[in-house]
Amino acid sequence: AQKITQTQPGMFVQEKEAVTLDCTYDTSDPSYGLFWYKQPSSGEMIFLIYQGSYDQQNATEGRYSLNFQKARKSANLVISASQLGDSAMYFCAMSPDQGAQKLVFGQGTRLTINP
């Protein structure tokens, strides 16, 4: 069975600093996908970034990058130059294949950006 672990219940960061949100995963499948979603207080789930298990390079999307360390089974999200609007819950998730199939979510990290 697949499992996602996010060990940071909450993070507090000063505006404009970079922040790393931790995510480790467990699976015996060679093919899988890793996702990060942002959930603001309004409740919607906003897709941020995706990494396939066979992708050679780390994924990047604007200020978001995914630090993928396959041997360590980690997929940390790095947000550069944090902004007040980045304050939200962040969920790491995993799919059983590299496509967007059913997702298993971690417990989430609440990120607060301080001015």
Next chain:
Amino acid sequence: SAVISQKPSRDICQRGTSLTIQCQVDSQVTMMFWYRQQPGQSLTLIATANQGSEATYESGFVIDKFPISRPNLTFSTLTVSNMSPEDSSIYLCSASTSPRNYEQYFGPGTRLTVT
């Protein structure tokens, strides 16, 4: 991309009653899913809604409690039956245009309170 709407956005229901949640996608999608997010918790997959056939339920979720329909490629419903206060959650619909496409879109969610 796909835009997903859900109805109702929120509801307060009495114990023992049932509520049907609708999920509408603005384009044809291959896969649709229903998730539950209990207060302060992460998302848990309830089932995969299959077009023209019975939904595929995850462990801990049964059809009698959460009947699901998917009559076509753009619409699905989830019914929460014989509700109890433990069913108070946010219910989210998600969809992807292809199992090989990593993009998975979420609806805004339905916030259900059972009294």
